[in-house]
Amino acid sequence: MRLLISALVVLTVAAPIAQGTNSQARLDSIVDRLTAGRNRSQSPAERPDPAALLTELRTIDPATLGAERAIDWKFAQSILVGRQIAAEHRDGPMGDAAYTRMLREQYLLPYDAPQLWTYAWNEFDRTVAQLDALAHEIDARKTWLEIANEEKQHHPEPSRMIEAHQEIVDRARAHIVKNDLMPLPWPERCTVVPRKPTTGNNPYYGNFSGASSRPPAPDGTLLGEWQINPFDPSWDDATRRDYLLEHDWGVILVTAPHETYGGHHVQIMYQMHNASKLRRLVSTPMFTEGWGLYNEQLFQETGFFPDETIHLRQLQLRLWRNARVIYDVGMQTGRMTREQAIQLMVERVGFLRWAAEAEVDSALARPGYFIGYFMGMSEILKMRDEYHARMGNRFTLKEFHRKLLEIGSLPPALVSQALLTDAR
DSSP: OHHHHHHHHHHHHHHHHHHHHHHHHHHHHHHHHHHHTTOTTSOTTTSOOHHHHHHHHTTSOGGGSOHHHHHHHHHHHHHHHHHHHHHHOSSSOOOHHHHHHIIIIISOOSOOHHHHHHHHHHHHHHHHHHHHHHHHHHOTTSOHHHHHHHHTTOOOOGGGHHHHHHHHHHHHHHHHHHHTOSOOOSOEEEEEEEOOOOSSOOOSSEEEEOGGGSOOOTTOOEEEEEEEOOOOTTSOHHHHHHHHHTSOHHHHHHHHHHHSSSSHHHHHHHHHTOSSHHHHHOOOHHHHHHHHHHHHHHHHHTTOSSSHHHHHHHHHHHHHHHHHHHHHHHHHHTSSOHHHHHHIIIIIIOOOHHHHHHHHHHHHHSTTTTHHHHHHHHHHHHHHHHHHHHHGGGOOHHHHHHHHHHHOSOOHHHHHHHHHHHOO
């Protein structure tokens, strides 16, 4: 009898362990195929079918996985839902049902399409009210847009545009270190370089290329590059004027924290070192772009900007990302036309017409991507408040940022789940 009881105990303990091991192996197999689909050299026929992978994934009970792997399971599901939606809606507006599915199942946000439309407009009006109040403090005789347009006349010497950006990047790194905002655990360097034009459409400002895009230096230093379109003195007068208006000191001071320290440059290094293969190889704009915009806000809160006119430019650039939510949900659900979106950017945000057209067309080409900036930032700020409330006097920005970055570039709801579970 004792032998029988012992055997039953062993079987009772071993069965869940075996089930969990099997579930982990099956999840690993799905992750391998999901991440193999990142290979752009593959033809569409060679890429894994997201619907088939999603069906297979859902046969795994996440309760049989550990807490960390259960989050990977949810992240994998959100990725595959996103790929499925993208495949089903390559052309034309998505409509309310598909857009709501994207919000709730891909980005894990607590909104449907009509709710997001209302939220985005409310936030837009709130930011405009902040701009109006700040403009009144700076110069009560002028509107916020008049002050912003005057500030845009102040730019670096055109021939030193790359060097001017590098100076601000170096100051941003020093600001992180001085204020103990987040750990920089690895030897690293972020350099501003002239961007080389490519075939097809080129971004009018430039782009960031993280340390994962190139080998480290011989001494192991991780290398990020902020690639800026250089000034060309052979341009005609109108092109030179437009370039300088879009490369003023204000936009440089606000954008450097987004692209370099502590935005994309820092986030990418943490992603490179994530223990989870899925989190190391895949990310969501709801975190990566939200983290970038959050850093613009963080650097305002921690005193990086030299005066209130730069603060006003920061709010204007936040208004732009807020507008992205409005016209993304608006154009994809029939609430707004392309021309209305362009007019919003020109008349309410202060964009030049050509820049507004390029901006809106980018959103049409990538439905849902550009809402990640404002919505991601908003969710990170909510997370910060909740984490602060739980930690009380133990809260520090450095520890909060470290935990977020180590968890990974997941939908904020999953980051929050991991973060707050650990906040005891």
